[in-house]
Amino acid sequence: MLIQYKTRRRIKSIAIYLVLVIVVIIAIFPFYWLVSMSLKTRADTFMMPPKWIFHPTFSNYWEVFSHTTKGSFSEFYKNSVVIGFSTMLVALIIGVPAGYSLARLKLPGKKDLSFLVLTMRMAPPIGVIIPLFLMMQRFGLIDTYPGLILIYLTFNLPFVVWMMRGFFKEIPIELEEAAMLDGCSRLGAFRFILPLVSPGLMATAIMCLIFTWNEFFYALIMTGKNTKTAPVAITSFMRHMGIEWGHMTAAGFSIVIPVIVFTLLVQKNLVRGLTMGAVKK
Amino acid sequence: MPKFSYSWEKKYLGFLLILPVLLIFVIIAIYPFLFSIYISLFDWWLIRPQKPFVGFENFVRFVTDQKTLRSLVNTLALAGTVVSAQFGIGLGIALALNYKLRFRGLFVSMLIVPMVMAPVIIGIIWKVMLNDVYGVLNYLLSFVWTPPTGGYQWLTNPRTALATVMIVDVWQWTPFMALILLAGLMSLSKEHSEAAKIDGASELQIFLHVTLPLLKPVILVGLLIRTIDVLKIFDKVYIMTQGGPGILTQTITFRGFMIAFRFLRVSYGAAIGLILNIIIIVVAQVFIKLLGREAFQ
Numbered sequence: 001m002l003i004q005y006k007t008r009r010r011i012k013s014i015a016i017y018l019v020l021v022i023v024v025i026i027a028i029f030p031f032y033w034l035v036s037m038s039l040k041t042r043a044d045t046f047m048m049p050p051k052w053i054f055h056p057t058f059s060n061y062w063e064v065f066s067h068t069t070k071g072s073f074s075e076f077y078k079n080s081v082v083i084g085f086s087t088m089l090v091a092l093i094i095g096v097p098a099g100y101s102l103a104r105l106k107l108p109g110k111k112d113l114s115f116l117v118l119t120m121r122m123a124p125p126i127g128v129i130i131p132l133f134l135m136m137q138r139f140g141l142i143d144t145y146p147g148l149i150l151i152y153l154t155f156n157l158p159f160v161v162w163m164m165r166g167f168f169k170e171i172p173i174e175l176e177e178a179a180m181l182d183g184c185s186r187l188g189a190f191r192f193i194l195p196l197v198s199p200g201l202m203a204t205a206i207m208c209l210i211f212t213w214n215e216f217f218y219a220l221i222m223t224g225k226n227t228k229t230a231p232v233a234i235t236s237f238m239r240h241m242g243i244e245w246g247h248m249t250a251a252g253f254s255i256v257i258p259v260i261v262f263t264l265l266v267q268k269n270l271v272r273g274l275t276m277g278a279v280k281k
Numbered sequence: 282m283p284k285f286s287y288s289w290e291k292k293y294l295g296f297l298l299i300l301p302v303l304l305i306f307v308i309i310a311i312y313p314f315l316f317s318i319y320i321s322l323f324d325w326w327l328i329r330p331q332k333p334f335v336g337f338e339n340f341v342r343f344v345t346d347q348k349t350l351r352s353l354v355n356t357l358a359l360a361g362t363v364v365s366a367q368f369g370i371g372l373g374i375a376l377a378l379n380y381k382l383r384f385r386g387l388f389v390s391m392l393i394v395p396m397v398m399a400p401v402i403i404g405i406i407w408k409v410m411l412n413d414v415y416g417v418l419n420y421l422l423s424f425v426w427t428p429p430t431g432g433y434q435w436l437t438n439p440r441t442a443l444a445t446v447m448i449v450d451v452w453q454w455t456p457f458m459a460l461i462l463l464a465g466l467m468s469l470s471k472e473h474s475e476a477a478k479i480d481g482a483s484e485l486q487i488f489l490h491v492t493l494p495l496l497k498p499v500i501l502v503g504l505l506i507r508t509i510d511v512l513k514i515f516d517k518v519y520i521m522t523q524g525g526p527g528i529l530t531q532t533i534t535f536r537g538f539m540i541a542f543r544f545l546r547v548s549y550g551a552a553i554g555l556i557l558n559i560i561i562i563v564v565a566q567v568f569i570k571l572l573g574r575e576a577f578q
Contacts, residue, residue, distance in 0.1 A: 017382075020377050020382075020388055023374055023377075023392070024391045027394060028394050030403070030407060031395075033410055034406045037406075037409065046415055048415055049420050094302055094305065097298035098301070100298060101298035102299065105298065107295040119562075122565055124554065124561055125534065126533070126534045126538060126557060127314075127317060127555060128554075130317055130320075130541050130547055130554055131312075131551065133541075133542075134547060135316070154310060186294050187294070213399070214397075214398075214400065216401045216516045217515050217534070217538075220519075221538075231401040248409075252406065255401075259397050259398070260394060260397060271464055274506070275461060278576050278577045279465065279502055
């Protein structure tokens with residue numbers, strides 16, 4: 001009886017591991033395929049049946065990144081870096097104090113204001129972009145860094161404000177009260193607790209960076225030869241050079257890999273960020 | 282001096298700190314929203330100098346234009362199918378992950394990969410894998426199923442194109458559903474299920490009558506976020522099918538993009554954007570009513 005129970009348990013746990021391993025293989029297979037395609041020679045990418053074992057080569061990466069002239073992929077990659085970090089910095093500088101204000105300070109209509117921030121994050125890009133495109137066209141902001149950064153604030157700013165509001169709320173209020181009793185002003189108290197939210201701040205910053213880095217729709221419409229970001233540039237690969245799968249996957253991997261590294265840093269807060277604080281782990 | 286600044290701070294600091302955000306919101310959200318209502322009432326094409334006032338004609342056009350209507354149907358079909366599949370499969374994965382497992386952290390880390398990959402890259406790599414001649418998926422499939430003449434053309438066959446887009450989205454976002462459900466499961470205390478066990482409830486009964494009701498808030502959050510995201514879907518469609526074959530995989534956002542930025546009819550595009558906005562607000566309101574505003578704290 002007991003042995004039977006034990007073997008049943010064992011079978012069950014083996015089945016669970018098996019299912020999970022299959023799930024994980026399905027989940028990461030496209031990533032694996034991206035990496036392996038990027039390391040194949042042109043001839044190997046067209047092999048049928050596909051080559052599972054091959055001599056890896058970095059020539060695709062070399063060919064994609066060796067040109068640094070205007071209109072090359074490295075130029076667009078640089079655009080992505082500049083736009084990603086600028087957007088993140090602007091969103092943090094403006095958004096963090098606002099998050100503190102919503103978490104702690106006296107403000108009329110605070111609840112409704114918070115809710116407005118939350119709903120703004122859900123706005124559909126197609127509704128946002130048409131009026132903004134027309135406005136930016138008038139001010140000559142199409143295909144400029146400031147124009148794209150401003151558009152990226154439409155989703156990053158609500159995100160920062162909302163997330164930081166949540167992180168500030170988790171700090172015990174007594175700490176600030178103590179600091180203020182010791183003669184700190186309110187602003188001083190804000191500066192005093194800022195280090196305490198730094199894990200949350202880091203997570204928020206990195207997620208901002210990821211959202212901006214991966215963004216495609218706005219960039220497709222708003223950028224031209226001066227500010228094209230890497231995700232948009234990679235689609236032009238598709239047309240101009242025929243299907244250079246090796247180049248395309250090498251460029252693709254170079255877009256994906258920093259995100260995966262950053263994600264590992266914020267893994268703990270990722271679900272919280274993607275659910276706007278509704279699910280905390 | 283401290284006293285003065287203290288009272289000053291008490292009154293105005295909260296407003297002062299949030300003021301820059303409010304100003305930016307006015308510029309990038311509130312004014313554009315009103316502006317898009319305004320332009321939707323005209324018939325403005327970017328290539329024409331005159332823009333006659335037409336009232337609600339653009340909104341009427343939305344329901345009479347077969348192509349736009351089709352994009353609405355496609356989008357709703359996508360949302361319904363994709364989100365239910367993600368919920369069903371995600372719940373299964375979450376339950377499996379909730380067992381006493383070694384390597385749970387490793388499993389979770391790997392499941393995160395699809396959801397942080399840029400949608401553009403996902404579109405590209407799936408397109409590569411689905412290629413009818415050189416695609417690895419068709420090669421793997423050929424072991425269990427003889428391909429039709431000309432190979433499987435998943436993305437260009439009218440019967441499979443939309444389903445293929447669905448599968449790719451299910452692949453990308455099921456882990457998200459699994460992870461938030463797992464977070465929900467792990468936060469449940471064992472008390473309730475153990476009490477039910479003592480009362481003689483079976484494992485299935487406990488799951489249906491104890492665990493699921495307790496998970497309701499987390500489930501609703503997952504469904505809300507996924508539904509709204511799928512209603513806005515664009516990137517994968519743009520990369521993998523360009524809305525084709527014909528208009529069979531066009532979504533609302535794709536259709537709005539074509540109308541506003543390919544045919545340059547910005548007024549009609551703005552009307553489409555507003556209608557999608559309304560759909561999303563309605564969906565969000567329904568979910569938030571069920572959840573209570575406090576859920577997002």
